[in-house]
Amino acid sequence: MNVFSHPEFDNHEHLSIFCDPETGLKAIVAIHSTSRGPALGGCRMYPYASDEQALRDVLRLSRGMTYKSALANLDLGGGKSVIIGDPRKHKTEALLESMGRFLEQLGGQYIAAEDSGTSVSDLKVIGRQTTHVAGIKDHLGLDGVPSNGDPSPATAYGTYIGICMAVRHRLGRSDLQGLEVAIQGIGNVGYRLARHLKEAGAKLWVYDIHKDQMDRAVDELGATPVSAEEILALPVDVLAPCALGAVLNDSSIPRIQAKVVAGAANNQLERPEHDAALQKRGILYAPDFAINAGGIIDVFYERTNHDHHKVRAHVETIGTTLDEIFTRARSEGLPTGTIANRLAEERFRRSSADHQQSTSAMAKVG
């Protein structure tokens, strides 16, 4: 298995491999960059078919966190961890505590948050052995309602703000009254997003692999349930993918009739060039790592001073960032994903230079 020459390596700063035969823990932690601050990112548990698959995932996700945090103007680096195993079969408190002991050895360069296969309560178990976990403290959510640390409300609100901006750019509308939106995946984020949209007067179509999730949106929000096949190809204004990655691909893109694709799911483009395929079809795509940054913003404030007004104001900057991405994409004739990557790199370089300057100034003072 290649590491330095791995196609996803991209000059990662640090890679750790942890193994604890007693608890069955096999984990990889990847730190892409700490130039802007400690690397914060989810701890994913998944039954990877091979070590290579786990390595590829952690490297790709870790780099993605550097870009997401830079684009959201957060003083955070990018990192991610993966635990190899089936969360339904292999997750035990002993295994999670063992992960906590390993993370403690990294001295705070990497901070773990929840991700797929781990929950806030799992992170609390990891947190028995290390302080380097985030997204676990009770606080007032950005709507002023008490929250257990779950970042989903902030992610859903940021996605809603992003949809408003995309609709303004592509459809020239500043309100959502009667706007038609199809949501794929009505889970923690999708359902909350649906509620925001409903409150703004939108009409909703939904699909989820779990019928009870769909029923809730139908009963409580008056959404129309549709099939897996239909959800991506409905003649609506907005398609909001809020379930899984790689949903924008060679087979789905030609069938999409929506004029805007804007949802919370991570890694929506199967391949980077799929943003160009969307642009070619006249579909305005809100890059996922720009629109779904509400969660990381929320977790960041938990580590500083959690004032829900500040969190809300910061989450709302997702709208301004998307405004810049859409405007530049139009004037430069480039796909929005390409522009979002460039903007993240610009912000990353600018703030790394500031960070270095302040560190050397501090060294001089010291």
Ligand code: NAD
């Ligand atoms: P979740 O597990 O609560 O919800 C996902 C929903 O999608 C579930 O209801 C599930 O049944 C459904 N689903 C799974 N496969 C599906 C399919 N093939 N078709 C339709 N529905 C399907 O997860 P979540 O926290 O709501 O996150 C949703 C997406 O947003 C994920 O891609 C996640 O990585 C991303 N995201 C979440 C956050 C956050 O704060 N929770 C932050 C950033 C990005």
